[in-house]
Amino acid sequence: MDIIRHTAAIALAVLALPALADSFDTIKVEAGQKLFDAECHRCHAPNSTDPSYGPSLENVVGRGAGTVADYDYSTALAASGIVWTPAALRAWMEDNTGFMPGTKMRHVGIEDPTVQDFILTYLESISG
Numbered sequence: 001m002d003i004i005r006h007t008a009a010i011a012l013a014v015l016a017l018p019a020l021a022d023s024f025d026t027i028k029v030e031a032g033q034k035l036f037d038a039e040c041h042r043c044h045a046p047n048s049t050d051p052s053y054g055p056s057l058e059n060v061v062g063r064g065a066g067t068v069a070d071y072d073y074s075t076a077l078a079a080s081g082i083v084w085t086p087a088a089l090r091a092w093m094e095d096n097t098g099f100m101p102g103t104k105m106r107h108v109g110i111e112d113p114t115v116q117d118f119i120l121t122y123l124e125s126i127s128g
């Protein structure tokens with residue numbers, strides 16, 4: 001009897017795990033969106049349809065740098081040839097002007113890896 005109860009409890013716990021992981025992801029995306037709103041949104045639309053001073057960041061994760069059609073990039077960014085991997089986006093958030101001298105995005109210094117992580121999770125959520 002006990003063994004059945006234990007097995008049932010373990011089965012329930014295992015079934016609940018993905019749901020828990022899902023809700024953590026949702027919380028991370030929501031926190032990331034708030035941080036994006038505070039740090040990036042005034043210059044970057046999260047979709048390609050809204051007007052945006054900087055390039056839209058829809059689908060930015062995995063995208064080639066400087067590839068939003070009709071956006072007037074700096075020469076430094078347009079010629080960089082880099083791809084916006086999670087690592088490149090972290091380096092950019094941490095010190096964009098050091099990472100890419102000549103960029104016209106003013107310096108944002110987001111050094112806290114947790115904050116980078118949340119913003120990255122949000123950027124992934126708006127990428128295909």
Ligand code: HEC
Pocket residue numbers: 036039040041042043044053054055057060064065066067068072073074076077078084089092093102103104105106108110119
């Ligand atoms: C004051 C306005 C401003 C803020 C704030 C800002 N950006 Fe930018 N961002 C720009 C501009 C302008 C560019 C184009 C830079 C260039 O052409 O050199 C840019 C470019 C980028 C690019 C390159 C996109 C591409 O298409 O290659 C990424 C990625 C980016 N910003 C991410 C962010 C993130 C993430 C934040 C918030 C942490 C942020 N930016 C905050 C103005 C801003």
